[in-house]
Amino acid sequence: MFILVNLKAYPCDPIEVATAARDVAEASGARIAVSPQAADVARVAETGVETWAQHVSPNAHGSHTGSTLAEAVADNGAAGTLINHSENRLKLADVDGSVRAAERADLETIVCANNPAQVGAAAALGPDAVAVEPPELIGGDVSVATADPGIVEDAVAAAEAVDPAVDVFCGAGVSTGEDVSTAGDLGAAGVLLASGVAKADDPESVLEDLVSGI
Numbered sequence: 001m002f003i004l005v006n007l008k009a010y011p012c013d014p015i016e017v018a019t020a021a022r023d024v025a026e027a028s029g030a031r032i033a034v035s036p037q038a039a040d041v042a043r044v045a046e047t048g049v050e051t052w053a054q055h056v057s058p059n060a061h062g063s064h065t066g067s068t069l070a071e072a073v074a075d076n077g078a079a080g081t082l083i084n085h086s087e088n089r090l091k092l093a094d095v096d097g098s099v100r101a102a103e104r105a106d107l108e109t110i111v112c113a114n115n116p117a118q119v120g121a122a123a124a125l126g127p128d129a130v131a132v133e134p135p136e137l138i139g140g141d142v143s144v145a146t147a148d149p150g151i152v153e154d155a156v157a158a159a160e161a162v163d164p165a166v167d168v169f170c171g172a173g174v175s176t177g178e179d180v181s182t183a184g185d186l187g188a189a190g191v192l193l194a195s196g197v198a199k200a201d202d203p204e205s206v207l208e209d210l211v212s213g214i
């Protein structure tokens with residue numbers, strides 16, 4: 001199970017979380033990545049933790065003010081990028097363009113989706129993985145895998161029907177090792193989480209609990 005911590009725009013210290021994630025990954029052998037604000041990608045990557053961007057734009061080099069260039073985040077140490085999110089909704093054509101941009105820059109890709117139907121559409125674009133995150137459960141206390149196990153199973157089936165090579169992650173309300181374990185039992189290859197770590201008083205102890213569920 002891959003644990004990807006999306007820091008969104010939370011007022012946490014990205015270096016504290018990155019250092020904790022690096023240490024827990026090294027001690028446990030688990031794959032843990034941190035996805036900070038684009039402006040923090042380089043200094044988070046410098047900690048040695050696997051670093052992901054939260055978004056890349058569909059465009060290549062050129063006259064694109066305000067874009068997040070895939071090549072730039074890759075050059076600054078990112079290994080992958082999230083694409084699309086309930087909190088950053090893109091048109092399908094732009095999701096496609098961002099996946100292509102990430103591929104050009106050798107970034108791994110996870111496309112986020114709200115439901116299994118969107119998972120199928122996203123899987124058709126050929127990312128490395130898709131993540132199902134029901135918007136109503138994001139930021140809550142109950143894990144998607146407990147609150148709505150069927151949505152995870154349906155997402156796994158939807159991706160499998162389109163492209164068995166595309167992994168499925170789940171996210172929303174994930175904060176414990178038990179949540180990670182339940183997600184794995186439902187067929188998820190990893191979890192995407194944010195508030196459980198970003199808002200924690202002690203991110204390292206939350207991460208230690210999370211990897212206990214792998």
Ligand SMILES: O=C(CO)COP(=O)(O)O
Pocket residue numbers: 006133137138139140171172173174192193194195196
């Ligand atoms: O949106 C999410 C990750 O991308 C999930 O957020 P929470 O872990 O805060 O529910």
